[in-house]
Amino acid sequence: MPIDANTVRKIAALARLRIDPGEEGRYVSELASILTYVEQLQPLDVSSIEPTSTVVEGPPTPLRPDRIVPCEVREEALEQAPEREGDYFRVPRVV
Amino acid sequence: MTGARPAPEAKEALRERYEAVIGLEVHAQLKTASKIFCGCSTRFGAAPNTQVCPVCLGLPGVLPVLNERAVAFAVMTGLAVGATIHPRSVFARKNYFYPDLPKGYQISQYDRPLCEGGAVEILVGDLVKRIGLVRIHLEEDAGKSLHPEGREGIVTTRVDLNRAGVPLIEIVSQPDLRSGVEAYRYLTKLKQILVYLDVCDGNMEEGSLRCDANVSVRPRGTEAFGTKTEIKNLNSFRYVEKAIHYEIDRQIGVIESGGRVVQETLLWDSARSVAETMRSKEEAHDYRYFPEPDLLPLDLDPAWVGSLRASLPELPDALRERLVRDQGVPEYDAEVLTETRSLATYFEETAARSGQPKLASNWIMTELNAVRNRTGQSIEEFPIRPDRLGALIAMVAKGTVSGKIAKQVFERMLSEPDGPEAIVAKHGLLPIDDEAALLALAREVIAANPGPAAEFRAGKEKTFAFLVGQAMKQSRGRAHPEKLQAALRAALGGAG
Amino acid sequence: MSDALTDRTAESIAAAVRGGEASAEEVARAFLARADRTSKRLGSFLHRTPEQAIASARAIDARRAKGERLGALAGVPVALKDNICTRGVPTTCGSRILEGYRPPYDAHVVERLRAADAVFVGKTNCDEFAMGSSTENSAYFPTRNPWDLARVPGGSSGGSAAAVAAREAALALGSDTGGSVRQPAAFCGVYGLKPTYGAVSRYGLVAFASSLDQIGPFARTARDTALLYDAIQGRDERDMTSRPEARPVSLDALEQGVRGLTLGVPRDLLAAEGVAPEIRERFEVASRAFADAGAKIVDVALPHAQYAIATYYLIAPAEASSNLARYDGVRYGLRVPDLDLATMYEATRGQGFGREVKRRILLGTYALSAGYYDAYYLGAQRVRTLIRRDFTEALRSADVLFFPVTPTTAFGIGEKVDDPLAMYLNDIYSIPASLAGVPALSFPAGFGPTGLPIGLQLVGRPFAEETLLRIARAAEAWGDATTRAPAIAREGAA
Ligand SMILES: [Mg+2]
Numbered sequence A: 001m002p003i004d005a006n007t008v009r010k011i012a013a014l015a016r017l018r019i020d021p022g023e024e025g026r027y028v029s030e031l032a033s034i035l036t037y038v039e040q041l042q043p044l045d046v047s048s049i050e051p052t053s054t055v056v057e058g059p060p061t062p063l064r065p066d067r068i069v070p071c072e073v074r075e076e077a078l079e080q081a082p083e084r085e086g087d088y089f090r091v092p093r094v095v
Numbered sequence B: 001m002t003g004a005r006p007a008p009e010a011k012e013a014l015r016e017r018y019e020a021v022i023g024l025e026v027h028a029q030l031k032t033a034s035k036i037f038c039g040c041s042t043r044f045g046a047a048p049n050t051q052v053c054p055v056c057l058g059l060p061g062v063l064p065v066l067n068e069r070a071v072a073f074a075v076m077t078g079l080a081v082g083a084t085i086h087p088r089s090v091f092a093r094k095n096y097f098y099p100d101l102p103k104g105y106q107i108s109q110y111d112r113p114l115c116e117g118g119a120v121e122i123l124v125g126d127l128v129k130r131i132g133l134v135r136i137h138l139e140e141d142a143g144k145s146l147h148p149e150g151r152e153g154i155v156t157t158r159v160d161l162n163r164a165g166v167p168l169i170e171i172v173s174q175p176d177l178r179s180g181v182e183a184y185r186y187l188t189k190l191k192q193i194l195v196y197l198d199v200c201d202g203n204m205e206e207g208s209l210r211c212d213a214n215v216s217v218r219p220r221g222t223e224a225f226g227t228k229t230e231i232k233n234l235n236s237f238r239y240v241e242k243a244i245h246y247e248i249d250r251q252i253g254v255i256e257s258g259g260r261v262v263q264e265t266l267l268w269d270s271a272r273s274v275a276e277t278m279r280s281k282e283e284a285h286d287y288r289y290f291p292e293p294d295l296l297p298l299d300l301d302p303a304w305v306g307s308l309r310a311s312l313p314e315l316p317d318a319l320r321e322r323l324v325r326d327q328g329v330p331e332y333d334a335e336v337l338t339e340t341r342s343l344a345t346y347f348e349e350t351a352a353r354s355g356q357p358k359l360a361s362n363w364i365m366t367e368l369n370a371v372r373n374r375t376g377q378s379i380e381e382f383p384i385r386p387d388r389l390g391a392l393i394a395m396v397a398k399g400t401v402s403g404k405i406a407k408q409v410f411e412r413m414l415s416e417p418d419g420p421e422a423i424v425a426k427h428g429l430l431p432i433d434d435e436a437a438l439l440a441l442a443r444e445v446i447a448a449n450p451g452p453a454a455e456f457r458a459g460k461e462k463t464f465a466f467l468v469g470q471a472m473k474q475s476r477g478r479a480h481p482e483k484l485q486a487a488l489r490a491a492l493g494g495a496g
Numbered sequence C: 001m002s003d004a005l006t007d008r009t010a011e012s013i014a015a016a017v018r019g020g021e022a023s024a025e026e027v028a029r030a031f032l033a034r035a036d037r038t039s040k041r042l043g044s045f046l047h048r049t050p051e052q053a054i055a056s057a058r059a060i061d062a063r064r065a066k067g068e069r070l071g072a073l074a075g076v077p078v079a080l081k082d083n084i085c086t087r088g089v090p091t092t093c094g095s096r097i098l099e100g101y102r103p104p105y106d107a108h109v110v111e112r113l114r115a116a117d118a119v120f121v122g123k124t125n126c127d128e129f130a131m132g133s134s135t136e137n138s139a140y141f142p143t144r145n146p147w148d149l150a151r152v153p154g155g156s157s158g159g160s161a162a163a164v165a166a167r168e169a170a171l172a173l174g175s176d177t178g179g180s181v182r183q184p185a186a187f188c189g190v191y192g193l194k195p196t197y198g199a200v201s202r203y204g205l206v207a208f209a210s211s212l213d214q215i216g217p218f219a220r221t222a223r224d225t226a227l228l229y230d231a232i233q234g235r236d237e238r239d240m241t242s243r244p245e246a247r248p249v250s251l252d253a254l255e256q257g258v259r260g261l262t263l264g265v266p267r268d269l270l271a272a273e274g275v276a277p278e279i280r281e282r283f284e285v286a287s288r289a290f291a292d293a294g295a296k297i298v299d300v301a302l303p304h305a306q307y308a309i310a311t312y313y314l315i316a317p318a319e320a321s322s323n324l325a326r327y328d329g330v331r332y333g334l335r336v337p338d339l340d341l342a343t344m345y346e347a348t349r350g351q352g353f354g355r356e357v358k359r360r361i362l363l364g365t366y367a368l369s370a371g372y373y374d375a376y377y378l379g380a381q382r383v384r385t386l387i388r389r390d391f392t393e394a395l396r397s398a399d400v401l402f403f404p405v406t407p408t409t410a411f412g413i414g415e416k417v418d419d420p421l422a423m424y425l426n427d428i429y430s431i432p433a434s435l436a437g438v439p440a441l442s443f444p445a446g447f448g449p450t451g452l453p454i455g456l457q458l459v460g461r462p463f464a465e466e467t468l469l470r471i472a473r474a475a476e477a478w479g480d481a482t483t484r485a486p487a488i489a490r491e492g493a494a
């Protein structure tokens, strides 16, 4: 078993995901089978291989000139907010 | 977190037996017009959520685009402290949840920062100490969470995202600092360099400069580091110094009372001057850093870095040395005069106009700074510009006016626009060296003081000084000293 | 007349509208009428926008009346996958957590299509946040395969593929991270192109796995696919990964045939077990046809392709776990209220995300977490390098690689929902090209014994989209793969 319920609980907390206790077992076994499958990579000796984090090659993309681009999005954005207080987004008290 | 505190009288003795090891992490806000990954303004103090766009709001589907000037400013800072500028650096995501972190991750740099190494030199006593730097990297700021205080039953926090995405550099020092005072000097010097480079306004009140401190202690003479704690929320240089002193004493106290310092993050409470546990090692975050796939590795064109190097302004150390070498001002004066670039410039112009560097330095450090301390004026606001002050100093040097008169002229120039010559003329401050006039003055004084005059004639030489004083007073300090004495002797002798 | 219109290619519709032979409005009405008949049963759309469609069609007709020159997609009805942002129009990514969310901005591709005078007919159904291969992971309802309503259309862009196959739209956009355009295209008998990574701006595409995501076109012919690709490709300064090397496809070049081209066949990959006989058979038939048409067929090796699925299911979930952190109930979308912030986060995300999304967030969080990063995420990135090298190597000796898109034809709804790994293993043919970042095309290659469509795949060198479409175009002459329509697209026809 490459992963147990305790670990799944830890990850879920890290990812701010509530997992119903009833579903926990199912996640454990599903993740276990996937992790068992990906174990097939372990035998490969890739220590000398550069990792690929992007496939983009060629000349670097030009950077953005430091110019202000006004944007009138506030009202549209605040309207989307589940809760607002005046012109602020509102969340439960951060303690 | 309540370790036994040593009694004040014992503190000094204990501090002698321990050595503190301190490293600082400074976040400096870069003076760009727009944010690091979008075109929103970075202006401080705008109405809430007015300087936001889909990108810095972290809306679904948006992507970051790197601001060239932010990179330039970070590179300039690296060059200024002699750091290695990496031709390739990599942005990484630092993942954690917080309401003012819109994307749920901060775009920062992790295992491949922009700059590594370098050092900042500070003055400890009268010897120079090198504080090594670990790294300087680029990252984005978070928004602001406001927790309205005072009202009863407040259960919400407000989020303003104007600051989210403002460019920062994080400057991490080696654990080379040994006291709160050294930390204070280091921060002052770092700020001075950033402001000289004009990449940061250094304004702590507006959060342009923020500092976290890592503190540990070890018995003097031992090598191994003690367990360190991190102090956050240090929003003034004085708090940094204070908090470090506090934490050093606390750790010593813990050890002295047989306890063990625990690794934790502390929050400085400036109101109560105490540091309190914010997070224990167990609760430490797992940030799950990984390379930011929306930004390609940052590849710098060596020619561009070269042009930035060429464009670097003269830095405080170099300027100070130059003033000592070329202008012949004392080390101490040079230190004071180079506090800001504008003060140094004011001095250089005054020295040039007057041809009297030493006098110029004296005037600026005494008369001018006295007025500034009184009025709180910045050097830019000071009403007497280098041309007028220089002209006045030149007059003093030529002997056209005495030091005493010069001070009167200086005072008048504060409120009057005229140059020193004009003021001297307008207010009749020119010296009296005309023989006839001085003789007349002498006769007046003799007539007014028959007693002393008689005593002098009777051979009492020392009353002469008294008569000279009276005459000088009468002339409101304008009489030419030697010529006045001659006139007096003549008058005293003649009227026999 | 109206069905005659919906059967026409985008190319001929645009020509008709530009030439005044048909009005954009009547074209729009024809396609909207089709969708009225079928979209509910197919579950192809999450949000239809008939009013906006008619309005923009009228505006296009008005501009033509004023003698204005119209764009390359004049009056062509286009459907958009619901993970592509449309200003003021719901964009939910098939998720509860974005229910009712209306973006305040348009995606780059939406701006480009509007500039080309396309007409948007709605947002298509998809697996939640593009995570899935069957569109059964939509939080709202599944999409059904127009060729057999008991089967899946594939995924995650199942709604777009179904809409084009059923003539509810002439063209559609989807997104492809590990096959999400190509696989549904194959299941629904239409074209699906995954462009070279960086050829199309991702600005406005809701991120799943940033280093893999690409927006891609669905169409019924090679030329229409080129038309749509040309409209959306090219450098965009709002996406630092979008590339200047991207270039439009020339329609004339598509007519050059396959003579002189070398097709490389990765035999080791084809040997994989679980490949259905009808797929093998179609593949062999097609390769013979290409050879007869003058193409050279050679064997190539992709020795590390066998590791592609394992590599992908570490990299994609890791990036996703970070990309989906912004759905926290603070600024938009669902919030499950609570007085405690941490509880609000966990409840909101726990309720807002479906099982597959949660599964992948957990997997990705695990792969990035302290102590596992090197073994899992970093290790997978290193293997990704080996897979890319395989493609570079193979594409030296061959102009394109040629192999199936899927091991089977469309499977039954509900058949694989309870076995995520089995679902993942279906991506064996689509994932390798995604990891390599090279362009890959799924083209209709005929039908299996039960009448289900079969798609085959062409994979090219970076930015060689034209070569892929040129080869597929040649294959159109050999059968009815691109002309046969599913029965549902004929219902109620005059
Ligand atoms: Mg930082």
Ligand SMILES: [Zn+2]
Pocket (backbone or CB within 6 Å): B035, B038, B039, B040, B051, B052, B053, B054, B055, B056, B057, B165
């Ligand atoms: Zn912004």
